[in-house]
């Protein structure tokens with residue numbers, strides 16, 4: 001049952017081949033069996049079985065919603081009523097959300113069955129899921145390798161088939177990068193497409209929730225349920241939600257694909273470059289025209305991002321003060337002691353590093369030199385994309401410079417870790433949508449384990465339909481998205 005697509009499962013549920021309760025039990029058993037991957041922070045077995053029973057009733061009554069009765073899981077950054085919402089942090093280890101995030105609400109309404117909450121880097125800061133209070137998430141393709149981050153638990157749950165599809169969030173690459181490392185499909189929508197209400201904030205001008213699934217078709221179905229205007233989120237955009245599955249089969253003849261030289265130069269490992277060249281040739285065969293581009297500001301994206309994201313996080317995370325909710329230190333002697341020890345003990349090392357960097361960048365005297373400068377360059381990066389996307393329909397690039405690296409390999413060097421997001425971060429700065437799809441399996445070294453490789457497709461604002469169509473067409477002529485890690489078939 002776990003290898004079927006959403007459409008196949010929806011069909012199976014309606015033909016009474018299996019019930020949602022049976023399907024849910026099957027996935028719960030897999031989750032238990034593969035506990036060592038550490039993909040889940042919380043498994044909500046009883047709630048899942050109740051939701052499955054309710055879905056079976058809906059289906060028996062003729063409900064046609066594709067997600068009704070389908071086992072999914074939520075990244076632990078989305079508030080879930082009555083269920084722990086930890087955000088991967090000790091700070092929120094005792095936090096039971098008093099309400100549902102809009103995304104959770106929407107998926108519940110669609111009849112999806114939530115199996116639990118997925119592990120992630122603390123407050124979504126990280127590229128390897130090694131920053132979680134709940135421990136590292138292992139990559140099912142090679143358990144000594146990282147899953148990617150921050151949505152590592154999400155990517156692993158899909159790759160190991162512990163859930164049919166899941167939610168993730170992406171501030172600088174957190175949907176696409178773990179998707180690439182684990183060989184699944186992940187879409188970061190246009191900023192404002194999916195509500196941020198009830199999604200714990202990291203860097204509010206960059207954060208965006210989106211679907212992670214095995215195929216573009218499944219991602220389209222999940223996005224359909226997640227997207228839409230939300231008056232509770234002031235940055236949500238009131239733009240009509242199209243039918244994301246309606247254009248999946250559009251032919252690609254005449255499609256103009258741009259390749260920015262800056263994304264294919266030094267830093268990109270040889271095996272990834274080769275796999276991507278093959279993928280791009282596949283698009284040529286599908287009728288696309290390839291156009292070389294130059295986007296000179298892309299190389300500035302990482303420093304700009306780390307100023308802006310840190311600045312926003314230092315402000316967003318000031319709410320965790322040990323007073324209102326979350327972790328509180330033992331026996332504070334006074335208010336200052338309460339604040340400093342609660343924050344000192346509740347936050348992990350990387351989160352503290354970002355808060356310090358951000359507070360510094362925002363302080364009087366440095367604001368103009370760092371924050372303001374970064375905002376100006378952010379505009380230049382957006383303009384670069386605007387010019388590029390005036391010449392081509394989409395831009396293609398790698399998702400990551402290397403395959404999933406070994407656990408512990410980069411933890412001592414934050415700059416090396418930050419460079420992992422070289423190809424994903426600029427897209428968040430511009431607010432554009434981008435999808436990561438599996439486009440190969442290869443080893444960086446002779447004799448190494450072949451690991452998934454991702455291809456990134458970047459489009460103009462609100463072109464999710466086109467990105468899904470382009471991804472789906474590739475998935476009709478290749479089977480990278482159907483490959484399974486050994487032992488998880």
Ligand code: GLN
Pocket residue numbers: 124125126127149150169170171172173174175202309421
């Ligand atoms: N790796 C980046 C960071 O640590 C991006 C994380 C994300 O997209 N949430 O900030």
